[in-house]
């Protein structure tokens with residue numbers, strides 16, 4: 345590092361949307377490296393409504409690594425943060441800005457401390473995959489800051505070690521997280537199946553059924569399922585591999601009927617695994633169940649699926665309409681039958697499109 349310039353600060357800001365799995369990740373075969381028991385497929389949302397914005401800074405004047413989430417300082421001591429930071433520092437490259445007189449050699453990154461400020465524009469830990477956008481954005485912005493040469497898939501393998509689902513938010517459009525075979529995780533990474541332009545008709549509506557913090561985190565829920573659910577074993581070995589092939593085909597052909605049928609079935613099986621866990625885990629509530637029944641009835645009355653639904657580790661309903669016309673109808677019907685109301689716990693609706701990760705720095 346150049347001695348004469350110790351007062352500089354280097355900064356990068358990035359924005360990363362969350363992603364919604366249509367074939368779910370549930371269960372790890374390695375808890376530390378975050379290696380899943382099955383492949384999964386997701387769609388990455390538009391950053392306007394559900395995204396994390398992260399600014400990372402490095403300076404010789406910082407004396408330790410620090411992080412703020414939604415303006416509140418949080419601890420960076422957790423293994424997941426440390427694993428991501430270590431991996432990124434390992435891959436960091438030389439950096440030079442002649443104008444500002446800054447020169448950082450690969451070995452210097454070890455000694456430089458980072459400050460990270462992250463902001464979610466949606467409820468943290470309410471089943472809207474905040475950790476997915478959070479770790480993806482953290483890894484992406486640190487990789488820019490430290491001049492990493494790794495491609496998005498290689499970065500996804502680092503983000504995976506922060507939170508499994510985060511690896512899929514490194515890409516826009518439709519994304520597959522390949523579980524991989526290597527026990528050190530080198531081949532457990534995300535790949536883009538189709539970009540954000542591929543299936544433009546789809547519109548996503550999220551019913552925020554509850555913005556309260558969930559009782560059982562995904563991490564502990566899936567640990568308990570791996571330990572106790574026989575259905576999880578069957579799902580990972582027999583069901584998901586076939587569904588992955590069918591879902592890839594449905595996405596390639598923009599075949600909404602197959603897409604919706606697979607996404608709904610997979611969400612329902614994931615929640616069945618939660619019920620099959622001992623003690624059982626209940627992520628959905630009565631409002632979630634009523635939304636499922638309503639969408640199922642509508643799809644049956646139309647003769648073919650118009651709307652797909654999927655629920656993550658919380659009661660919020662993610663609905664994917666086959667086009668804008670259906671989305672408008674869906675929103676009108678939801679507002680009529682499920683008006684935002686404290687009695688039902690339903691707070692609001694969020695609209696989103698598929699979109700792409702972009703660098704705001």
Ligand code: DP6
Nearest residue numbers: 365368369507508509562563656657
């Ligand atoms: C239900 O990625 O939050 O949303 O890897 O332990 O951080 P960790 O879990 P996380 O789990 C997400 C589970 C899910 C399904 C999915 O996104 O595929």
